[in-house]
Amino acid sequence: MRYRTLHPFVLLVVILTLVCAPIAAATTVTSAPVTTPTQVELSNQAATEAWLDETMADQLEQHHIPGAAVVIVTEGEVVLAKGYGYADIESETPVVADETIFRVGSTSKLVTWTAVMQGVEDGRLNLDTDVNDYLGESPVMIPETYPQSITLEHLGTHTAGFEDSYGGMLVDDPQDLQPLGETLAENRPARVRPPGEFVAYSNYGAALAGHIVAEEYDTSFTGYANEHVLEPLEMQNSTFEQPVPPELSSRVATGYSYQDGAYQPQEFEYFGMAPEGSMSATATDMGHFMLAHLNGGQYESVRILDEATVEEMHRQHFSNVPGVPEQSGMAYGFIEMNRNDERIIGHWGTTAQFMSLLALYPERDVGIFVAYNSPGGAEARFELLDAFSNRYYPDDDAPVVEPPAGAAERTSNFTGDYRTIALSETKWHKLLGLTSTISVEATDEGYLTTQMFGGESRRWVEVRPAVYEEVGGDDYLTFRVDESGRGTHLFFGSIGSRTYERLSWFESLLVTQAILLGGVLAFVMTLVLWLGRSLWRRMQNQSPPERGARVSTALLGTTSLVWMTVSAIFLLTLLNFNDEVASPSLLLLLGQVFTFIGLLATGGSAVATVVVWREAYWGLRRRFAYSLAVVVALLFTWQLYYWQVIPL
Numbered sequence: 077m078r079y080r081t082l083h084p085f086v087l088l089v090v091i092l093t094l095v096c097a098p099i100a101a102a103t104t105v106t107s108a109p110v111t112t113p114t115q116v117e118l119s120n121q122a123a124t125e126a127w128l129d130e131t132m133a134d135q136l137e138q139h140h141i142p143g144a145a146v147v148i149v150t151e152g153e154v155v156l157a158k159g160y161g162y163a164d165i166e167s168e169t170p171v172v173a174d175e176t177i178f179r180v181g182s183t184s185k186l187v188t189w190t191a192v193m194q195g196v197e198d199g200r201l202n203l204d205t206d207v208n209d210y211l212g213e214s215p216v217m218i219p220e221t222y223p224q225s226i227t228l229e230h231l232g233t234h235t236a237g238f239e240d241s242y243g244g245m246l247v248d249d250p251q252d253l254q255p256l257g258e259t260l261a262e263n264r265p266a267r268v269r270p271p272g273e274f275v276a277y278s279n280y281g282a283a284l285a286g287h288i289v290a291e292e293y294d295t296s297f298t299g300y301a302n303e304h305v306l307e308p309l310e311m312q313n314s315t316f317e318q319p320v321p322p323e324l325s326s327r328v329a330t331g332y333s334y335q336d337g338a339y340q341p342q343e344f345e346y347f348g349m350a351p352e353g354s355m356s357a358t359a360t361d362m363g364h365f366m367l368a369h370l371n372g373g374q375y376e377s378v379r380i381l382d383e384a385t386v387e388e389m390h391r392q393h394f395s396n397v398p399g400v401p402e403q404s405g406m407a408y409g410f411i412e413m414n415r416n417d418e419r420i421i422g423h424w425g426t427t428a429q430f431m432s433l434l435a436l437y438p439e440r441d442v443g444i445f446v447a448y449n450s451p452g453g454a455e456a457r458f459e460l461l462d463a464f465s466n467r468y469y470p471d472d473d474a475p476v477v478e479p480p481a482g483a484a485e486r487t488s489n490f491t492g493d494y495r496t497i498a499l500s501e502t503k504w505h506k507l508l509g510l511t512s513t514i515s516v517e518a519t520d521e522g523y524l525t526t527q528m529f530g531g532e533s534r535r536w537v538e539v540r541p542a543v544y545e546e547v548g549g550d551d552y553l554t555f556r557v558d559e560s561g562r563g564t565h566l567f568f569g570s571i572g573s574r575t576y577e578r579l580s581w582f583e584s585l586l587v588t589q590a591i592l593l594g595g596v597l598a599f600v601m602t603l604v605l606w607l608g609r610s611l612w613r614r615m616q617n618q619s620p621p622e623r624g625a626r627v628s629t630a631l632l633g634t635t636s637l638v639w640m641t642v643s644a645i646f647l648l649t650l651l652n653f654n655d656e657v658a659s660p661s662l663l664l665l666l667g668q669v670f671t672f673i674g675l676l677a678t679g680g681s682a683v684a685t686v687v688v689w690r691e692a693y694w695g696l697r698r699r700f701a702y703s704l705a706v707v708v709a710l711l712f713t714w715q716l717y718y719w720q721v722i723p724l
Contacts, residue, residue, distance in 0.1 A: 116467060116468065118148070118155060118442060118468055119150075119155070121155060121156060124148065124155060124156055125156055125158070127467065128146060128148075128156065128158065129160075131463055132144055132146065132160040132460075135452075135456040135460065136160060138452075138456075139450070139452030139453065139455060139456045140334035140339075140450060141448050141449070141450040141453055141456060142161050142162045142163075142165055142330075142332050142339055142449055142450055143159065143161035143162045143163050143170075143171040143176070143329060143448070143449050144159070144160045144161060144171065144446060144447060144449070144453070144456075145157075145160070145171050145172075145173045145176055145178065145358070145359035145446070145447050146158055146160070146173070146359060146444070146445065146446045146460075147173060147359040147360055147362060147363035147366075147444070147445050148442070148443070148444050149363050149366050149367050149370065149442070149443045149444075150370075150440070150442045151441055152367060152370075152371055153367075154360070154363050154367075157173040157174060157359055157360050157363060158173050159171030159172045159173045159359070163176045163327075163329040163330065163449070164329070164330045165330070165332070165339055165341075166341070171329065173358065173359045174313070174358055174359070174360040175313070175327055175358065176327060176358060176359075177313055177314075177320065177327045177329060177356045177357060177358055178329050178357065178358070178359070178430055178432065178447035178448075179328075179331070179345065179355075179356050179425075179427050179429075179430040180353075180355050180356070180357050180362070180425045180430070180432040180447060181353045181424075181425025181426050181427045181430060181431070181432055182279070182282075182352065182353045182423060182424065182425040183355070183362075183423045183424060183425035183432045183433070183434050183445075184316070184351070184352065184353050184355035184425065185282045185351070185352060185353070185409060186365070186409055186410065186422075186423050186434065187301050187305050187306075187316075187355060187365070188282050188285055188286045188289075188297075188301075188351040188352070188409070189232055189282075189285070189389070189408055189409025189410070190305055190369075190380065190381065190389075190409070191286065191289045191297075191300060191301060191304060191305060192228060192232060192285050192288075192289060192409070193381055193388070193389050193408065194304055194305075194381065195288075195289055195293075196228075197382060197385050201228060201288070201289070201292060202228070203227060203228045203229040203232070203408075204227050204228075204229055205227060205228065206225035206226070206227060207225075207226050207227060207228060207231065207284065207288060208225070208226075210288045210291060210292060211288070214257065214261070215261035216257055216260045216261050216264070216284070216287065218264075218267070221266075221267035222237070222270045222271070223270075224270050224271050224272065225271070226267075226271050228285060228288070229393065229408075231278075231281040231282065231284060232285065232393070232408045232409045233275065233393050233394040233406040233408065234275050234276060234277050234278050234281060234406060234573060235271055235272050235273065235274065235275055235276070235394055235406075236267075236271050236278060236281050237267050237268060237269040237270055237271045237272075237273065237276070238265040238266070238267060238268070238278045238280055238281055239265045239267075239268045239499065239500050239501040239502060240265070240276070240278065240279075240498045240499050240500050240505070241263060241264075241265035241278075241279070241280050241500060241503070241505070242279075242500070242503075242505050242657045243262070243263035243265075243657070244262060244263035244348040244349060245279060245348055245349060245352070245353075245657055246345060246347060246348060246654055246657050247346045247347075247348050247658050247659070248346070248655075248658045248659045249346070250318055250319050250346055252346075252659075253318060253346060253348065254348070256283065256286070256287050256296070256297060256349065256350060256351070257287060257291075259283075259348045260280070260283060260284060260287055260349070263280070264280070265278075265280050265500075265502075266501060266502050268501045269497075274497060274565070274575045275394065275396055275405075275406055275572065275573055275574070275575050276497045276498045276575055277498045277574070278498070279349065279352040279353065280349070280352075282349075282351055282352040282409075283349035283350075283351045283352040285351065286349075286351025286352070287351070289351075297316070297350055297351050298315075298316040298317055301316050301351075301355075302315065302316070304380070305365075305380060306361075308375070308378045309361075309364045309365055309375050309378070309380065310361075310364055310375070310376075310378075311357065311361035311362075311365065313327070313357065313358040313360075313361050314355060314356065314358065314361040314362075315355070315356055315357075316350045316351075316354050316355050318347065318350070318354055319344065319346075320344075320356050324356070328356060329430075329449045330342075330449065331344075331345075331428070331429025331449050331450070332429060332449060333428075333429065333451065334450060334451075339450075342428065342429045345427050345428060345429070345654075346658075353425060353427070359445055359446075359447060362434060362445040362447075363443075363445060366434065366436060366443035366445060367443070368380055369386060369390070369436060369443075370436060370438070370441050370442075370443055372386050372387075373385060373386045388408070389407060389409065389410070390407050390408075390410060390421055390436075390438055391407060392406070392412065393405070393406055393407055393408050394406045395572070396554075396556065396565065396567050396572070396575055397542075397554045397555075400543060400554050402539070402543055402545075402552040402554060402569045403552065403554045403567055403569050403572070404569055404570060404571060404572035405572040406572050406573065407421050409423075410422060410423065410436070411423055411424075411571065411572050411573045412572040413435060413461065413570060413571060413572070414569065414570060415461065415462060415465040415466075415471075415550060415570060416465050416466065416471035416550060417471055417473070418439070418440070418465060418469045419437070419438060419439060420435050420436065420437055420461075420465070421435075421436050421438060422434045422435035422436055424457060424458075426454060428451070428654050429449060429450060429451065430447065430448065430449055430453070431447070431448045431450075431451065431452075431453025431454050431456070432445070432446065432447040432448070432453075432457065433446050433457035433458070433461060435461055435464075437469070440469065442468075444460075444461070444464055446460055462550070466550075471550060475545060475547075476537050476538075476539055476545050477537065478537070479521060479522030479523060479538050480538055483522035483523075483537075483538040484518070484520065484521065484522035486522075486538065486541060486561075487518035487519075487524055487538075488518065489557070489560075489561050489562045489563055490516055490518075490542075490555055490562075490563040490566075491516050491517055491524075492515075492516055492563075492578055492579065492584070493513055493515050493516070493578070493579045493583070493584040493585050493586075494513070494514045494516065494565070494566040494577060494578050494579065495509050495512055495514070495576060495577060495579055495583075496509065496512040496574065496575065496576055496577075497575045497576070497577050498512075498574070498575070499512070500720065501720070502720060502723075503720055503723070504646065504649075504668075504719070504720050504721050504723070505657075505720075506719050506720045507646065507650060507719050507720075507721065508650075508653075509719075510588070511528075511529045511530060512528075512529070513528070513529050513579070514526050514527065514528050514529075514576055515527050515529075515585060516566065519535075522537075522538065523535050523536060523537055523547065524536040524537075524538075524544055526553065529585060534546060534547075534549065535548070536553045539552075541561070542554060542555040542557050542563065543555075550570075551568055551569055551570045552568070552569025552570070553566065553567075553568060553569065554566075554567045554569055555567070563578060564577070564578050565578065566578070588715065591708075591711045591712060591714075591715050592643075592712070592715055594708060595639065595708050595709070595711065595712035595715070596640065596643060598636070598704075598705055598708040598709075599635075599636035599637075599639055599640045599709075599712075600636075602632055602633060602636040602705050603633060603636050603637060603640075606629060606632070606633040606636075622693070624687060624691055624693060625688075625691075625693040627684065628681075628685075628688050628693065628702070631677055631680040631684050632681045632684070632702065632705055632706065632709070634673075634677045635674065635677040635678050635680075635681050635709050636705075636709070638673050638677055639674050639678075639709065639712055639713075639716075641667075642667055642670050642671055642674060642716070645663055645664065645666065645667035646667055646721055648663065649661075649663070649664050649667065667721075668723060671716065671721060671723070672722075674713065674716075675713065675722065678706075678709050678710060678713050681709060682706055682710060684706075685702065688702055688703075689703075
């Protein structure tokens with residue numbers, strides 16, 4: 077990873093931050109400091125190149141990135157396409173924009189949604205039709221959990237209501253790759269909310285849409301994408317195939333992590349669901365894709381979509397807060413990422429080692445794409461988008477500085493903890509939500525402050541009720557409220573694909589941390605006292621306590637030992653999250669078995685508490701200590717169940 081030697085807990089926070097972004101995407105919303113630069117012309121290629129050279133040099137150094145590639149397009153032409161740094165450090169192979177191939181992660185989904193819209197044009201698909209109508213009686217069919225059906229419209233706006241799921245996303249070996257339909261059937265996520273209510277990013281939903289395209293055209297999705305999108309756009313250096321075909325494989329950039337001051341090469345990643353993130357491409361090929369979308373579906377003499385279809389695809393289809401212009405929403409497949417009052421649509425991609433971002437400014441006829449071969453690109457890509465927006469389309473509006481009258485009274489409606497809804501609700505992957513929680517607090521002056529777990533604090537000033545502008549930044553914070561004006565959901569204005577739901581007090585970070593950390597501390601003390609008393613009795617040649625007391629003590633000691641073991645196993649599991657998703661380890665399976673042992677031991681300890689008091693095994697102080705330890709164990713068990721570590 078891109079950091080020097082870190083405390084394991086800090087390392088865990090960084091790793092979870094990377095994988096949560098769909099996963100992947102970055103977990104935190106980044107904003108550049110507000111500046112008022114003089115607008116410059118993009119057509120001045122020499123000035124653009126000089127600015128980009130300086131910007132990318134700073135990014136590669138600051139974020140520990142070996143190499144990157146950028147392409148900028150406008151008015152039907154490539155303004156600039158350039159590589160920076162190394163595609164491979166050992167051989168000192170430089171990045172070349174039209175030769176070096178990067179994994180683009182979820183930016184691949186834009187091809188998937190383009191394919192869906194081609195099906196709509198052909199009349200084979202309809203955005204408002206129940207997706208089960210396209211799936212027949214196959215095992216991929218979606219269960220009727222809610223009265224409302226899921227449609228392609230819901231899939232393309234990430235409003236289908238699926239839990240987040242990592243099952244089937246990654247595999248260790250290309251021989252483990254299955255047909256898409258089989259992977260989807262084996263890893264179908266639960267439906268956890270009615271469709272059309274909130275944006276909750278779903279890799280599964282995108283893969284399902286790609287599967288529907290493939291089924292309707294009686295081909296594989298990889299084959300369809302190649303024939304109907306990549307070949308017409310002359311994207312000869314791009315593919316969804318895994319492994320990459322031999323004629324391209326020698327030009328695939330090596331992905332690196334940055335550890336202990338050195339770059340470590342990593343293995344090629346295999347995605348189990350091709351439509352959601354398996355594409356490899358050069359920057360210039362992605363430039364062709366951007367030009368087609370900016371030119372109404374046409375690249376040079378070839379058309380992949382009608383102009384009206386492109387307009388339909390690019391318009392806003394859903395917003396978490398309708399009627400609030402500061403809040404970005406969802407186009408069809410494209411995510412709104414507005415900056416400086418400029419409408420921006422695009423997508424970003426995140427793998428373990430590769431980061432990418434594609435952004436279109438439709439009203440400006442401008443597009444920019446960037447790819448990096450290191451996790452440092454997770455932050456760098458949004459910093460580049462901010463810097464590009466500030467340079468070419470600066471915001472001249474004076475920022476709000478002072479809270480308006482009555483702001484201090486209204487802040488209480490929004491304080492509390494909020495957590496992303498793009499989480500698993502049925503698997504231990506839900507643990508990723510620990511680092512996707514935002515704490516909102518109020519100041520006496522009427523400002524709001526937000527802090528992502530492990531991140532920096534940001535300050536916000538009210539623009540109008542339920543809408544706040546960042547102090548010293550260019551982002552917005554908006555809330556969906558209930559009838560009383562109390563905030564129920566939180567959204568960042570610059571990213572339309574993220575929804576944060578307000579937590580109950582018992583779900584808050586404070587309660588969670590108190591129970592988990594307090595539990596570990598109590599378990600350590602219990603084990604120390606258990607073993608210490610036993611050793612002391614032997615040293616003093618004391619007779620052992622009666623059998624019931626020994627059993628009660630053993631039950632609590634076993635409970636403590638098992639829950640500490642489970643905690644250690646799942647900590648290691650999170651540190652190796654991608655590997656565990658691709659192929660669950662024996663350690664993880666053992667951890668899941670231990671949870672049931674822990675349940676039995678905890679239940680036994682709770683029953684033993686009654687016996688301890690009835691039989692008065694020890695003095696009053698020790699009985700209270702025993703009872704308190706059991707209460708802590710019960711709360712700890714509840715937390716493990718809440719986070720789906722105990723899979724009941």
